[in-house]
Amino acid sequence: MLQFQSKLLAPTLKEVPSDAEVASHRLMLRAGMIRKVAAGIYTYMPLGWRVINKVATIVREEMDRAGAQEILMPAVIPSHLWKESGRWDEYGPELLRLVDRKGSDFCVGPTHEEVVTTLVRDNVQSYKSLPLNLYQVQTKFRDEVRPRFGLMRGREFIMKDAYSFDLDEEAATKSYEKMFAAYQRIFQRCGLDFKPVEADTGAIGGKRSHEFQVMAETGEDTIVVCDDCGYAANVELAEIAAPRVDDNASQVMGSRAYEEVYTGEATSCIEVADRLGVATRRVLKSMLFIANAGEDDSFVVMALTFGDEDVNEIKLRKAVDARAIRLASDDEVLKLGLTPGVIGPVLCPEGIRVVADQSLQGARDLICGANRKEAHFAHVHVSEHFVAEFKDLRAARAGDACGRCGGTLSEKRGIEVGHVFFLGNKYSKAMNVTVLDPNGKAKELVMGCYGIGVGRTAAAAIEQHHDDFGISWPWNIAPYQVHVLAIGKDEEVLNEAQRIAETLEKEGYDILLDDRGERPGVKFKDADLIGCPLRISVGSRGLKEGKVEVKTRRMTKDEAMDVNLDAIVANVNKLANTLRP
RNA sequence: CGGAGUGUGGCGCAGCUUGGUAGCGCACCUGUUUUGGGUACAGGGGGUCGUAGGUUCGAAUCCUAUCACUCCGACCA
Numbered sequence: 001m002l003q004f005q006s007k008l009l010a011p012t013l014k015e016v017p018s019d020a021e022v023a024s025h026r027l028m029l030r031a032g033m034i035r036k037v038a039a040g041i042y043t044y045m046p047l048g049w050r051v052i053n054k055v056a057t058i059v060r061e062e063m064d065r066a067g068a069q070e071i072l073m074p075a076v077i078p079s080h081l082w083k084e085s086g087r088w089d090e091y092g093p094e095l096l097r098l099v100d101r102k103g104s105d106f107c108v109g110p111t112h113e114e115v116v117t118t119l120v121r122d123n124v125q126s127y128k129s130l131p132l133n134l135y136q137v138q139t140k141f142r143d144e145v146r147p148r149f150g151l152m153r154g155r156e157f158i159m160k161d162a163y164s165f166d167l168d169e170e171a172a173t174k175s176y177e178k179m180f181a182a183y184q185r186i187f188q189r190c191g192l193d194f195k196p197v198e199a200d201t202g203a204i205g206g207k208r209s210h211e212f213q214v215m216a217e218t219g220e221d222t223i224v225v226c227d228d229c230g231y232a233a234n235v236e237l238a239e240i241a242a243p244r245v246d247d248n249a250s251q252v253m254g255s256r257a258y259e260e261v262y263t264g265e266a267t268s269c270i271e272v273a274d275r276l277g278v279a280t281r282r283v284l285k286s287m288l289f290i291a292n293a294g295e296d297d298s299f300v301v302m303a304l305t306f307g308d309e310d311v312n313e314i315k316l317r318k319a320v321d322a323r324a325i326r327l328a329s330d331d332e333v334l335k336l337g338l339t340p341g342v343i344g345p346v347l348c349p350e351g352i353r354v355v356a357d358q359s360l361q362g363a364r365d366l367i368c369g370a371n372r373k374e375a376h377f378a379h380v381h382v383s384e385h386f387v388a389e390f391k392d393l394r395a396a397r398a399g400d401a402c403g404r405c406g407g408t409l410s411e412k413r414g415i416e417v418g419h420v421f422f423l424g425n426k427y428s429k430a431m432n433v434t435v436l437d438p439n440g441k442a443k444e445l446v447m448g449c450y451g452i453g454v455g456r457t458a459a460a461a462i463e464q465h466h467d468d469f470g471i472s473w474p475w476n477i478a479p480y481q482v483h484v485l486a487i488g489k490d491e492e493v494l495n496e497a498q499r500i501a502e503t504l505e506k507e508g509y510d511i512l513l514d515d516r517g518e519r520p521g522v523k524f525k526d527a528d529l530i531g532c533p534l535r536i537s538v539g540s541r542g543l544k545e546g547k548v549e550v551k552t553r554r555m556t557k558d559e560a561m562d563v564n565l566d567a568i569v570a571n572v573n574k575l576a577n578t579l580r581p
Numbered sequence: 582c583g584g585a586g587u588g589u590g591g592c593g594c595a596g597c598u599u600g601g602u603a604g605c606g607c608a609c610c611u612g613u614u615u616u617g618g619g620u621a622c623a624g625g626g627g628g629u630c631g632u633a634g635g636u637u638c639g640a641a642u643c644c645u646a647u648c649a650c651u652c653c654g655a656c657c658a
Contacts, residue, residue, distance in 0.1 A: 011608080012619095013592065013593095013607085014592090015592055015606090015607060015608090016592080018593075019651055019652085021652095035591095038650090092656095092657090110658075140658095142657090142658065144657080148652095416658090451658080485617095487617055488617080518619090519615075519616060519618090519619075519620065520616065520617045520618065521617080521620080523617090524618045524619085528618090537617075540617095542617090557618085
C-alpha cells in the first residue's frame with residue numbers, strides 16, 4: 001500500500017484540546033488520527049483507522065489460529081434477551097437503553113453473552129459440535145460514568161469478544177488455556193510489554209479470570225507483582241500472606257477492661273485519632289456491609305481494619321462467600337441497633353458477622369466506636385473484648401508479603417487491554433443452553449468469554465512508545481511502516497522519492513509518501529508526530545551523491561544513515577528485521 | 582450521584598467585573614518570499630458568542646432556566 005500524503009486526511013495540530021491529559025489521547029489528536037464527536041465517542045480518521053485495523057487483523061489471525069470462528073452480532077439487542085438472563089435489571093445505568101417506534105425496549109450491546117448464548121442454544125444440539133468458540137470484532141457501547149483519556153476509556157469502543165462452549169469443565173479449561181495462549185501471542189505481536197494477572201470476575205461472574213495488563217505509568221489499574229515467584233494480580237484481589245509487622249509490638253499492656261471516652265463530633269478514624277492524640281492506626285475502623293442485599297440469604301457483615309487502612313470490598317465479598325456486597329446505609333445501621341459514625345464490634349448486636357483483617361490478630365489497646373453517640377471505647381483488645389473471624393481483607397500494597405510464596409510484592413500500573421473469563425454455567429443455566437452428550441443426555445454447557453479492547457490496545461501502545469516529539473509505533477501496528485519524505489519541491493526529488501516508495505511497496509511494505517508542498521521542518525515534525533517506524537528522507541543535497549537518509553523513529557538525528565540508492569531495499573529489509581518483535 | 586469549573590470561527594484563548602453591535606494566535610485560501618527540523622510579509626474567507634426566556638433604547642457581557650462538556654470524588658467492564 002502506498003499513500004500520497006497530499007491526499008491523506010490527517011490534519012496535524014500544534015496545539016491540542018486542553019482536556020487531553022495522557023500521551024495517547026494527546027498524540028492521537030495531534031497526529032490527526034481521531035476526533036471527538038461527543039464525550040467518549042470518536043471518529044477514527046484514516047491513520048487511526050489503519051492502526052485499529054492492524055490490531056484487529058492480528059487479533060483475527062490469532063483467534064482463527066486458535067480455532068475460533070468469526071461472526072458478527074447486532075449492536076442493538078432486544079430487551080427480552082437481557083430480561084431472560086436477568087441482566088436487564090442488574091446492569092444499571094451503564095446499559096444504554098432505547099425504545100423503538102413500537103415502544104419495545106432495546107439496548108446497545110455492551111457485551112454479547114445473551115445473544116451468543118441464544119444463538120448456540122437454538123443451533124447447536126449435539127456434543128459433536130463442541131468445542132465451539134465464536135468471536136466478533138464489533139463496536140460496543142457502555143455508558144461510562146466518566147469517559148476519559150480518549151480511546152483508553154471511551155463509551156463507544158471497538159472490542160473483540162469471544163465465547164467458548166464446552167461439554168464439561170475439563171474441556172472448558174482447555175479452551176480457556178487456548179485463549180490465554182492466543183492472547184499472549186496477540187500482545188507480543190503488537191509489540192507491547194504486558195503481563196497476565198489474576199483478576200476479579202466482577203459483574204460478569206465466573207470462577208477464574210486473568211487480565212492482560214500493559215505496563216504503563218498512566219494505567220488506571222494497579223497490579224502487584226511478586227519479585228520472587230512471579231505471582232501477579234490486580235490489587236483488588238491480590239493475596240497477602242502474613243500480617244505486616246505492626247506497631248503493636250511495642251504496645252503497653254493496659255488494663256484488662258476497656259473504658260468509654262467522650263469523642264464529641266469526631267467519627268472518622270482520623271478525627272478520632274486527632275481528638276485523642278493517638279496515631280490513626282490505633283483506631284479500629286469498623287464498616288457495616290449488607291451481603292446479598294434483597295435476597296433470601298442476605299446477611300450483615302461488620303468489617304474491621306486498622307484506622308489507616310481500607311477494607312477491600314472484593315476481598316470481603318470473597319471472605320464471607322457472598323455474591324454481592326455493599327456498604328450499609330445510615331438507616332440500615334440504625335435499624336440494626338447501631339449508631340452511624342461510631343460503629344464498633346464491642347457489645348455488637350447478635351446476628352452480625354464480624355470479620356477482621358488478619359493483621360488485627362492479637363492487636364491490643366485499640367480505640368473503637370461505642371455504638372453510642374459521641375463515644376468510643378479505649379483500651380480494647382482484639383479477641384478479648386470481642387470475637388471476630390480473621391481474613392485477608394486489606395488491599396495489597398508494595399512491600400506486603402506475597403500470598404503464594406512469602407516474597408515481597410511490588411506495585412505497578414497497568415492498562416487492561418484484555419480479559420479472559422472462565423464463566424462456568426451461569427449463562428447456560430439462566431438461558432437453558434444444553435446439548436446431548438454421547439449418552440443422549442442433555443448437559444448444560446460450560447462457557448468462557450474473552451475480550452480485547454482494540455482501540456485501547458492501540459492507545460496502550462502509544463503510552464508505551466512515544467517521546468516528546470510524537471508516537472513511535474511498534475512495527476506491526478504502525479499505520480505505515482515506512483515514511484518517505486520528499487524534501488523540497490524539486491521535480492527530481494519528488495520523482496525519485498516516488499520511485500523509492502513504489503519499489504518498497506512492491507517489496508510488500510506499507511508506505512506513506514510525503515509529497516506535500518511543505519517546508520522540510522514541517523515534514524520532519526509531522527513524521528515524528530505520526531511515528532512510522534522507518535523514515536527515508538530524499539533531498540536534492542543527498543541525491544547529488546546518489547544517497548538518501550534512512551533512520552528509524554527511535555534513532556536520533558545523528559544516528560541516521562546515508563544509504564546509496566541501490567542499497568535502499570537491502571537496508572530497509574535489514575532494519576525491518578530488527579524492528580519486528 | 583456529590584463538589585468545582587467551562588461553553589466566543591476547526592483548535593488554543595482574550596473580551597464579561599464597569600452593557601454600546603466581536604478580537605488575537607494556530608489552522609485554512611491567494612500572492613510574494615524561504616527550502617534539511619513547525620520561514621517571513623501582505624491580502625482573504627469563516628463566528629445567530631451553547632440554547633431559551635427575561636431586564637434594557639441597546640446584551641458575548643446583567644438575571645433566570647436549560648443543555649453540553651471538563652476536572653476532583655464516589656462508582657465500575
